[in-house]
Amino acid sequence: MLHLRLIVPADRTEEVLHLLESTVGTTHLAVLSGAARDPKGDVVLCDVAREAGDGLLAQLRAMDLDRHGSIAIENIDLSLSHRADRAEKEAPGEGADAVLWESLTDATHEESTLSVTYLAFLTLATMIAACGVVLDNAILIVGAMAVGPEFGPLAGICTALVQRAPRLAWRSLQALLVGFAVAMVVTVGFSLFMDAVGLFHIEALDAKRPNTNFIYRPDWFSFVVAVLAGIAGVLSLTSAKSGALVGVAISVTTVPAAANAAVALGYQEYGQAWHSMEQLLLNLAGIVLAGTLTLATQKLLWARHDTGPALG
Known part of the structure; x- marks a missing residue:
């Protein structure tokens, strides 16, 4: 109620x-x-x-x-x-299936604001993922995924496309692009600093890295997981089951891919940086596509219900 x-x-x-x-x-x-x-x-x-x-x-x-x-x-x-x-x-x-579009638009508008706090969380998440990349530590990668706030702008783009809200779309896109750009630039500097003090080594980046090499090896499984995560993420927002968002956050390789690209750029490993960016873009595209289609489907299905004034 x-x-x-x-x-x-x-x-x-x-x-x-x-x-x-x-x-x-x-x-x-x-x-x-x-x-x-x-x-x-x-x-x-x-x-x-x-x-x-x-x-x-x-x-x-x-x-x-x-x-x-x-x-x-x-x-x-x-x-x-x-x-x-x-x-x-x-x-x-059913109440669990109902979508409050005004509430969703307001929530995604707030979550997609390009604020200092948003930039701080995304940058910190990328730096944590950079440590996980160099150490080949899956736990740090998962932690970085959970910290990253990037699903807010992604949900904002999906909502804006379905609701035809260009201002929300631009605001969300700006937060996404500027956020990742700032996070990656800072992480490049962080990587160079860590290398200067002897904590990062190029040998670690070029190693086999069995736990984290998937980050710069995009394939169709990456896209499929991103699509499934996008559906789950949007459903968790529209049904007010926000606890599922944690699971969504640790299912997609967005922040780790950005971190791997930043570290690779710091060492001038442009091939690995490019493949990491491919992974990032593939995940972002999958989430936006799936989230938009999910919202459009929900809007279409719910339009069949008569929730207007009672007759008589």
């Missing part, structure tokens, strides 16, 4: 109440007349089944309530109410 807190201009309250009362899956409706001060208006509270949430939000925005009032949404972790149970049964579809 979702909890909605609305601030409604007094002259629009009856219209909003009629919409809420006639929408399948809503319950626990409460009105606090004149309670809002900024902006001025009435406070309207209600609970709505997740399945009906996206349709209701679209209609509230169509009434310009987000401009003249306020729309706030919270997830309800526990609701002990027969009315809530009945509302969820009446709403078509």
